[in-house]
Amino acid sequence: MNNKGGNCACDCQNKDKFDLSKLDEFLDEVKDMQGSLIHILQKAQDIYGYLPREIIAYISDKTGCTQAKIYGIATFYTQFRLKPMGKNLIMLCQGTACHVSGSKDIEEAICKDLKISDGETTVDGLFTLNNVACLGCCSLAPVMMIRNKDGEETYGNLTEAKALEIINGFKMKMEQGA
Amino acid sequence: MKIAIGQGSCGIASGSKKIEEAFRRHVAEHNLQAEVTITGCIGGCYLEPIVDVYQDDGQVVRYVHMTEDKVDKVVKQHLIGHEPVDEYRISKSGTDFLEKQTRIALKNCGLINPEDIRDYIKVGGYEALKKAIFEMDGKTICKEVERSGLRGRGGGGFPTGKKWGLVAAQKDPIKYVVCNADEGDPGAFMDRSVMEGDPHKMLEGMIIAGIAIGAKIGYIYVRAEYPLAVKRLKKAISQAEEWGFLGKNILGSKFSFEIRINLGAGAFVCGEGSALTASIEGNRGMPRVKPPRTVEQGLFGKPTVLNNVETFSHIPFIIANGAQIYRGIGTDRSPGTKAFALTGSVNKTGLVEVPMGTSLRELIFDIGGGIKNNKAFKAVQIGGPSGGCLTEKHLDLSLDFDSLSKVGAMVGSGGLVVMDEDTCMVSIAKFFMDFTEQESCGKCVPCREGTHLMNEILDDIVNGRGTKEQIDMLMELADTVTTTSLCGLGKTAALPVMSTIREFQDEYYAHVVEKRCPTGKCKGLKRIEIIANKCKGCGLCLDACPANAISGKRRQPHVIDKSSCTKCKLCIDSCKFDAIVEI
Ligand SMILES: Cc1cc2nc3c(=O)[nH]c(=O)nc-3n(C[C@H](O)[C@H](O)[C@H](O)COP(=O)(O)O)c2cc1C
Ligand code: FES
Numbered sequence: 001m002n003n004k005g006g007n008c009a010c011d012c013q014n015k016d017k018f019d020l021s022k023l024d025e026f027l028d029e030v031k032d033m034q035g036s037l038i039h040i041l042q043k044a045q046d047i048y049g050y051l052p053r054e055i056i057a058y059i060s061d062k063t064g065c066t067q068a069k070i071y072g073i074a075t076f077y078t079q080f081r082l083k084p085m086g087k088n089l090i091m092l093c094q095g096t097a098c099h100v101s102g103s104k105d106i107e108e109a110i111c112k113d114l115k116i117s118d119g120e121t122t123v124d125g126l127f128t129l130n131n132v133a134c135l136g137c138c139s140l141a142p143v144m145m146i147r148n149k150d151g152e153e154t155y156g157n158l159t160e161a162k163a164l165e166i167i168n169g170f171k172m173k174m175e176q177g178a
Numbered sequence: 179m180k181i182a183i184g185q186g187s188c189g190i191a192s193g194s195k196k197i198e199e200a201f202r203r204h205v206a207e208h209n210l211q212a213e214v215t216i217t218g219c220i221g222g223c224y225l226e227p228i229v230d231v232y233q234d235d236g237q238v239v240r241y242v243h244m245t246e247d248k249v250d251k252v253v254k255q256h257l258i259g260h261e262p263v264d265e266y267r268i269s270k271s272g273t274d275f276l277e278k279q280t281r282i283a284l285k286n287c288g289l290i291n292p293e294d295i296r297d298y299i300k301v302g303g304y305e306a307l308k309k310a311i312f313e314m315d316g317k318t319i320c321k322e323v324e325r326s327g328l329r330g331r332g333g334g335g336f337p338t339g340k341k342w343g344l345v346a347a348q349k350d351p352i353k354y355v356v357c358n359a360d361e362g363d364p365g366a367f368m369d370r371s372v373m374e375g376d377p378h379k380m381l382e383g384m385i386i387a388g389i390a391i392g393a394k395i396g397y398i399y400v401r402a403e404y405p406l407a408v409k410r411l412k413k414a415i416s417q418a419e420e421w422g423f424l425g426k427n428i429l430g431s432k433f434s435f436e437i438r439i440n441l442g443a444g445a446f447v448c449g450e451g452s453a454l455t456a457s458i459e460g461n462r463g464m465p466r467v468k469p470p471r472t473v474e475q476g477l478f479g480k481p482t483v484l485n486n487v488e489t490f491s492h493i494p495f496i497i498a499n500g501a502q503i504y505r506g507i508g509t510d511r512s513p514g515t516k517a518f519a520l521t522g523s524v525n526k527t528g529l530v531e532v533p534m535g536t537s538l539r540e541l542i543f544d545i546g547g548g549i550k551n552n553k554a555f556k557a558v559q560i561g562g563p564s565g566g567c568l569t570e571k572h573l574d575l576s577l578d579f580d581s582l583s584k585v586g587a588m589v590g591s592g593g594l595v596v597m598d599e600d601t602c603m604v605s606i607a608k609f610f611m612d613f614t615e616q617e618s619c620g621k622c623v624p625c626r627e628g629t630h631l632m633n634e635i636l637d638d639i640v641n642g643r644g645t646k647e648q649i650d651m652l653m654e655l656a657d658t659v660t661t662t663s664l665c666g667l668g669k670t671a672a673l674p675v676m677s678t679i680r681e682f683q684d685e686y687y688a689h690v691v692e693k694r695c696p697t698g699k700c701k702g703l704k705r706i707e708i709i710a711n712k713c714k715g716c717g718l719c720l721d722a723c724p725a726n727a728i729s730g731k732r733r734q735p736h737v738i739d740k741s742s743c744t745k746c747k748l749c750i751d752s753c754k755f756d757a758i759v760e761i
Contacts, residue, residue, distance in 0.1 A: 034478060035460035042402075042441060076462040076619075077272045077443030079402055091403070095364025096562060097521035099609050133446065133613065134364035135403055136189050138519060138593075139223030139527035145403075152405055154191035 018055060022047050027062050037065060037073060041080060044099065050081040080130075086128035087119040088170055091145040095134030101141040107131065109160035126174055127167070146170065179212040179257065180232040181205075184288060186219025186374045187406050192226040193245075200249040201229075205555045210257055218375020220288025221529035222275050228288070231256060231338065238508075260489040271526075271547060278545045280507060281367070281531045282515050283491035284333075287375030292410050295417040298378040306494035307659050310386045311431045314497075316346055319390040321624065323580065326501035327513040332358055332486030333561070333590045333666075335512070336580035341483060344473040346391045348481035350360040355387045355396035356477055356484045358454060362401070362446040363562030364613070366593030368517035369487035371529055373400070373407035376491070377414035381437060383490030385424065386497060387483055388435040396435065397477065399454050401442040411439060446563075446617035450665050451476070451484050453619065464619045464664035488517060489591075508534035512578035522558075522596035523550045532577075539573040542596060553598035561590020563610045563617075564670030566677035567603070586677055587668070602699035604689050608636040610674040618667060625668030628659035632675060641702030644690040653679060653701065704760050706745055712757035722752035 026043045030036040040063065044055050051074050060067045074080040092110065094103050107118070110129060114122050137143045141158025144163065152161040153164055183189070185196045201214045220228060225242040231252070232238050239262045241252060256262050267422045281287075287658055290297035298304070310319055324339025345353060361369040372380055383561065384396045400408055415437050418424040426434045440458050447453045448463035455477040457463035476482025477522035492514060496504045508514045512534040518541060521527050532541065538558060542548070549555050557567045566587030568575070575581055584587050597606065615629040632655050638644045656672035663669050679686055688696050695703045708719070708728075713735040720736060727743040730736030738749070738758075750758045 020489075035458055037458065037460035038440075038443060038743075039460075042443065073460075073462055077445050079443040093364075096559060096593065096609070097365045099364075100522050100595060100597060100601060132403060132444070133362070134366070135187070136361070136367035136370040137191050138365050138367055138521040138531075138595075140188055140191055140226075141521060143191065154186070154187055156191040 018048065018052065018058075020058065023055070023058075027059075037063065037070070038077075041070070042072060045080060049085050050083055050128050053082075084121070084125075086125050087148055087174065088127050089147045090127055090129045090131065090167070091132045091135065091147065093133070093135045093137075093141070093143045093145075094131045095138060095141075097138035097141040098134075098143055103142040103158075106142055106144075106158055106160055110163055110167065113164050126171065179210070179234055181212055181214045181257075182230045182232065182289075182291070183214070184218070184220060184226060184228040184230075186223075186288075186371060187404075188219050188223040189228065189646055190406070191225045194227040195250060196246055197227050197229060197244050200246045201253070203303060204249065204253040204257070208253070208258060210253075212257060215291050217289060218287045218292045219371045219529070220276065220375075220533070221284060221371065222272060222526070223277075223528040224526050225275075225528075226269075230757055231262075237738040240273075241266045242268045242272060250708040268536075275526050275528070275530075275545055275547070279531050280506075280515050280533050282378070282495050283372055283488045283517055284529060284531045286379065287371055287529075292375050292377055293413055295378060295414070296558055298376070299421075303378055303494075304382055304421075304496065306497035307382050307385055307423060307687055308429065310497055311429055311433060316390050316392055318452050319386060320346055323390070323496060326496045326504040327511075328489065328492055328496060328504070329512060329514075329579060330486055331488035331492070331516060331592070331595055331629065332749050333564070333588065335589065338485060338489055341473060341485070342387065342390045345481045345483045347420045348474060350481055351392075352480045352687055353391050353393040353478045354480055354482045355384050355391070355393045356455065356458070356482055357384055357396065357398040357487060358449060358451075358484055359398050359400040359404075359407070360449040360454065361404075361443050361487070361591065362449040362617075363564075363591040363593045365521055365559070365562055365595045366519045366591040368406050368519055368531075368592055371517075372487050372491050373404065374410055375392075377410050378418065379408075379494055380487050381411075381414055381424070381491045383493035384437060385428070385435050386493050387485070387490065389433055391481075391483055394434055394436070394485070396437045397458055398437060398439055398486045399440045399442060399458060401727045402444060408439065408441065415439070443487065445619070446613075447619045447665070447667050450667060451610070452502070452575065453665070455482065462619070464621045465667070467664065509576065509578050511512050511580055512542070516577070516592055518577075518592045518594045520596070522547050523553065523598040523601070524548070524595075525550055526598040534578045535576045537574050537576060538568060541577070541594065542573075549596065549598050551598075553600065555596070556599050556601055557597045557603065559595045559597065559606065559610075559674070560593070561588045561673075562593045563613045564588070564666065564673060565590045565593075566673045567597075567606070567681060569681050578636070586673065586680070588673075600697050600699065602640075602697040603678045603685050604636070605640050605651050605700055606696070607675045607678040608633070609639055611636055611671070614667065614671040618671070622651070622662075622668060623663035624659050625664065625671060626739075627670050628655055628663070628668070632659070632672065634647055636675070638685065639689050641697070642689075642693045642700075646687070646690055649679065649686055649690065701745070704745065705740060706738055706743055706749065706758060706760050708736055708738055709757050712755050714755055714757070716754070718752045718754065719749035719758060722748045724748065 118131045141155045142158045145154045227244045229241045320343045328338045329335040448457045450465045451472045453463040453465045505513045517531040611633040615633045618625045620626045635648045715733040725738045
């Protein structure tokens with residue numbers, strides 16, 4: 001909007017480094033839809049894995065919503081992330097059923113193993129850990145869901161050892177794939 | 179012959195995809211005349227993976243806890259040899275769990291293929307819609323629903339027919355139907371199960387609501403944590419469109435209706451009506467002051483019917499069978515059934531749908547099979563973070579809207595988390611307060627600051643810094659937050675604290691006076707100590723301690739200074755003689 005001069009402090013000029021075609025397509029699709037902003041952000045996060053600053057600026061440009069409003073929404077909802085995410089997103093349930101079945105101990109074990117805490121990404125970019133409230137599989141508590149480009153998979157009746165074993169499985173798979 | 183494999187999220191998480199593959203492989207390999215299909219969650223999640231074999235003679239054999247190895251034997255002995263494998267079949271206790279229930283919303287879950295509309299039609303699906311379109315009009319539908327006495331299953335228990343009537347009476351020609359599928363209560367999953375196991379039933383309910391109030395568009399607001407439910411809903415919507423149950427001129431009538439899906443983005447408060455509509459509009463999901471109410475000015479400022487997934491799923495039954503029959507189930511003031519998610523320290527976990535008015539004892543002990551590992555029952559948390567805890571003395575209480583609110587709890591979503599003697603109630607209260615503090619949208623001060631302050635006090639208590647006065651302060655804060663908050667989140671945020679203080683006062687006192695957690699669960703109240711006669715004085719722990727809390731001379735027992743110990747336990751790891759313990 002007001003960045004045309006190109007001398008603002010942010011790096012919105014860098015948006016060239018993102019492929020905008022998919023996003024443009026979607027923006028076109030929803031341009032007459034009421035209340036489309038959250039859909040757009042969800043799509044953008046789908047495409048880029050997170051909401052880069054440059055993309056927020058771009059969406060603001062295209063939709064006429066201020067960047068402040070977009071930022072407000074992106075920070076209100078826990079789903080949106082402003083930083084790049086690991087290849088595998090570990091969603092560890094901390095809902096009531098999982099809590100009473102020991103999900104905190106599992107969090108500790110995972111954090112210790114991956115050397116990250118809730119919301120962080122491992123240095124090698126393989127894993128991001130997110131605590132979530134209930135995945136709806138409470139009868140199998142404690143539960144985690146791992147999401148990556150192949151989709152998502154849910155693991156139930158976790159113990160500390162089982163959780164680490166699953167994560168190790170992903171590590172091996174990534175190494176072999178690389 | 180048909181083989182149906184349970185593939186709700188819980189089934190899949192227990193490995194049912196592999197079981198499906200195995201069956202498909204065998205059926206192809208042996209050239210068997212058998213159809214392999216999937217079904218939703220039947221509710222007995224503790225029995226997953228579940229496989230039903232429909233024999234050609236009409237008998238159904240149910241196998242539970244299936245594994246790939248077991249598939250081999252089932253194929254050889256049963257599919258080929260026509261002799262069911264008895265040792266893998268569901269036991270008496272398993273069938274009891276299912277047969278002691280009365281199912282309306284969950285009736286087809288686990289029996290039909292949710293991804294095939296023909297299965298739903300075969301069991302009478304969309305008959306109610308036909309009746310609503312061709313034999314009834316908006317007014318008579320509203321009246322019928324009102325006469326049924328159906329009350330909202332999403333928490334509040336507001337009479338559904340009355341709500342529809344209010345919206346229908348609004349002058350604005352544009353109206354909306356919104357389905358609340360945000361299911362935010364951590365520990366509840368009946369809505370997920372309905373969407374994954376029988377999505378058409380809820381769609382049918384929404385379409386009927388559309389006729390009742392004269393709306394053309396319905397929205398479903400689903401939480402993003404339910405990817406499978408979203409996938410099945412999308413499929414169901416497009417199939418319903420193909421079959422003419424949705425879209426323009428439904429079944430050739432003048433009535434047109436479309437349904438859109440909105441994905442939630444992870445905010446508990448968006449389950450609240452006005453926050454949910456704000457979120458669909460593309461804004462931050464923050465509740466607003468009422469009035470105007472959602473029935474007057476809801477989505478995009480238009481009159482809106484907002485109901486829960488389960489509520490909509492009761493509608494086809496009511497329309498098809500009539501209000502009178504529905505009223506015959508449940509209690510006089512809370513007719514019908516309610517699905518509860520039975521989880522925690524109970525033997526049989528899963529979904530239980532029973533008539534309103536069933537007692538906790540029946541739910542937990544008769545149907546749920548009692549407490550795990552022969553422990554003693556302590557309490558059950560009902561309605562999640564905005565509910566309360568019920569104890570031994572409430573076991574025979576009738577579970578319905580009015581009896582529960584009388585004892586300071588609520589039906590809420592229907593999450594029932596069972597807790598055994600080893601659960602510390604103070605830390606449970608802290609857990610819920612953590613949750614509400616984080617989920618408070620921050621708009622009103624009592625909720626934003628009140629939940630934070632209460633959480634701080636609870637933090638003090640579970641870490642041994644609490645005082646008796648703080649318990650009084652908690653009660654005072656609870657009262658303020660309850661009476662002055664803007665929306666239901668704040669108004670109910672203190673319920674878990676108030677009910678645990680009321681029921682488990684001794685436990686709170688043990689934490690603040692004796693600095694002891696009776697269940698030993700509060701890590702903050704534990705101490706690390708060196709056992710003098712085991713300590714060789716080697717000094718390893720002294721070097722390992724980052725807080726310099728350990729002192730002692732070489733070859734003499736060392737000691738830990740409690741005030742500087744951070745309980746990091748590095749010393750325990752370093753000790754070669756098991757001389758350091760946590761007590
Ligand atoms: C903080 C908060 C969270 C809520 N979460 C949900 C929810 O997840 N699902 C739901 O159906 N209702 C939820 N409700 C209740 C809704 O506001 C509303 O009463 C309900 O959806 C109305 O539908 P019903 O009459 O069919 O129950 C919530 C209310 C509050 C205050
Ligand atoms: S509480 Fe963890 S899946 Fe529901």
